[in-house]
Amino acid sequence: MNKTQKTTERRNKIRRRISSTIRGTAERPRLCVYKSNANTYLQIIDDAAxxxxxxxxxxxxxxxxxxxxxxxxxxxxxxxxxxxxxxRSGYKYHGIIKAAADGARSGGLQF
Structure with a gap:
């Protein structure tokens, strides 16, 4: 197992632990962040629906x-x-993840 696989496995383990407690509802949906090598994706998800x-x-x-x-x-x-x-999908809260959160807060979202 190489370093990239270990990092991905660690992040997925954290992501599963987080998703067991965080759920988006119609009143308070979930803002999910995902990073690929080329793009940053943000989604607002209603898990109930x-x-x-x-x-x-x-x-x-x-x-x-x-x-x-x-x-x-x-x-x-x-x-x-x-x-x-x-x-935060298992990513550390710094850099791109922190910038996306700060941008959402400055745009008027509360979390």
Whole structure:
């Protein structure tokens, strides 16, 4: 098992533990962040209905992640969503993940 596999396995273990406690509802949906090598994805999910309410995508980078956070906040407010539960998907809360959260907060979302 190489280092990349170990890191991915560790993140998935953390992600499963987090998702066992965090659930999005219609009143307070879940803001989920995912990073790939090329893009940062943000989704607002209602787990009770199993539906994605809003989504945003931006190229990788801290500045782009902050803009994606502001975009997702704008989309959420158009749908009447002001409060969310933040799901960092097993990533450490720094860099891109922190920038996306700060962007969403500056856009008006509360979590």
């Amino acid at each position: 199993g539906a994605t309410l809003a989504a945003s995508k931006a190229p990788i980078g801290v500045d782009n992640a902050k803009k994606a956070g502001e975009d997702i906040a704008k989309l959420a407010q158009e749908k009447g969503i002001t409060k969310v539960v933040f799901d």
